[in-house]
Amino acid sequence: MxxxxxxxxxxxxxxxxxxxxxxxxxxxxxxxxxxxxxxxxxxxxxxxxxxxxxxxxxxxxxxxxxxxxxxxxxxxxxxxxxxxxxxxxxxxxxxxxxxxxxxxxxxxxxxxxxxxxxxxxxxxxxxxxxxxxxxxxxxxxxxxxxxxxxxxxxxxxxxxxxxxxxxxxxxxxxxxxxxxxxxxxPGLLRGLADERLSVSIRWMHEMPARSWSVDQLAKEAALSRSAFFERFNRIMGMTPMEYLLTWRMALAKNLLRRSECGLAEIAERVGYSSVNTFSVAFTRHVGLPPRRYARQNPDLSQT
Missing domain, CATH: 2.60.120.10 (Jelly Rolls)
Incomplete structure (x- = not known):
């Protein structure tokens, strides 16, 4: 994993x-x-x-x-x-x-x-x-x-x-x-040190494209939904869905900089069913549309 x-x-x-x-x-x-x-x-x-x-x-x-x-x-x-x-x-x-x-x-x-x-x-x-x-x-x-x-x-x-x-x-x-x-x-280090939460965190990293829900992540952690949500928020300093979104955006930005695949593939790889829904989410959280971000932030090591 x-x-x-x-x-x-x-x-x-x-x-x-x-x-x-x-x-x-x-x-x-x-x-x-x-x-x-x-x-x-x-x-x-x-x-x-x-x-x-x-x-x-x-x-x-x-x-x-x-x-x-x-x-x-x-x-x-x-x-x-x-x-x-x-x-x-x-x-x-x-x-x-x-x-x-x-x-x-x-x-x-x-x-x-x-x-x-x-x-x-x-x-x-x-x-x-x-x-x-x-x-x-x-x-x-x-x-x-x-x-x-x-x-x-x-x-x-x-x-x-x-x-x-x-x-x-x-x-x-x-x-x-x-x-x-x-x-x-609170943060990722404490989350990975928690034997229950670390399982769900690793799954989010292993399969970011999956349509995760709090219920599914709680099941992976062998906790009830309410216990998982409270524990995740307390130890990680953010909710499970906030963490998943943050990680997806980090992956998307890395893929956009590298210019190794098209926008549709990037959207799919980070869990969005269409380019439009991905673009809306990316723009809201990053402040730039995906294509403009890619133009302004090229990965110079790839050239």
Whole structure:
């Protein structure tokens, strides 16, 4: 059966082109207002606090990896209470690191921080399938990757930036894969970790063209209709039909970009009985008719 997680990661085309090492000492706080960028942070040593979009502060410790797929506001601070209402200004150190707080004191925390980008033109649609915040911790594979990233950050080897970018991409995927074992808000990862819901999710990915109903999906999950609907909505953060529609639109956009088949075949492959009904649904959710979307978003890798 198709692996839904692998499909989402493949369509997202994650990259990590920007990162920097930051250390903190004493009492400090830094906050950011971002336009929905994908923020990540890997704790190399020590510990600090992070608070994102109104959630309770989370203590980050060595080898933790936190990912916020669509960050709008977040703040990081020392465990020691920082001055009220005062943000620290990062100071560039001679070794390329940035320091928050006391510049002459030994560091209490050192972390790698940066932003990911997704190559998919429909990234916002796919990101909506991920949890709003993910904290992965404790897994040996993840710890090993963070340690490799830390070692590459400290060294000044040839092609350092190239290696670091590739390591961060692998770290991102591993964190997404391991996320259900840490702190993850409603989304695809939690749904796939649920033994009942994962069956219905996999069937939606295996057969997106099928005329699924909530009753049929509930039967696949061996749950009553009401229990399935409530459980899906709570764990996934959207209703079953909303998820199915989101996934169908993601598939349709990918097929339109690749220009490998006609509109009638695309409509059939994503569960619509006619080009007209598909075009209406696509236009409503994407904001462009299918043909115009294909013209404006060609897959350059296919040329």
């Amino acid at each position: 198709i692996d839904p997680f692998a499909e989402v990661v493949m369509l997202l085309q994650p990259e990590a082109p920007f990162s920097k090492v930051v250390s903190g000492a004493g009492a400090w706080r830094v906050s950011r207002e971002e336009s929905g960028q994908t923020f990540y942070c890997a704790i190399l040593e020590g510990s600090c606090l992070i608070q994102a979009d109104g959630h309770e502060p989370i203590t980050l410790q060595e080898n933790d990896f936190i990912l916020i797929p669509s960050a709008h506001h977040f703040a990081m601070s020392s465990l020691e209470p920082p001055p009220e209402g005062m943000d620290a200004t990062p100071v560039a150190l001679p070794d390329g690191e940035f320091r928050l707080g006391a510049t002459s004191a030994p560091a209490d925390v050192r972390y790698l921080v940066g932003y990911c980008v997704f190559g998919a033109s429909d990234a916002a649609l796919l990101v909506s399938l991920l949890p709003r915040l993910l904290l992965a911790r404790g897994g040996q594979r993840l710890v090993t990757l963070v340690q490799l990233v830390a070692d590459e950050c400290r060294a000044r080897r040839p092609a350092r930036d190239v290696i670091l970018t590739r390591l961060l991409e692998v770290l991102l995927v591993e964190a997404l894969r391991a996320g259900s074992g840490g702190i993850a808000l």
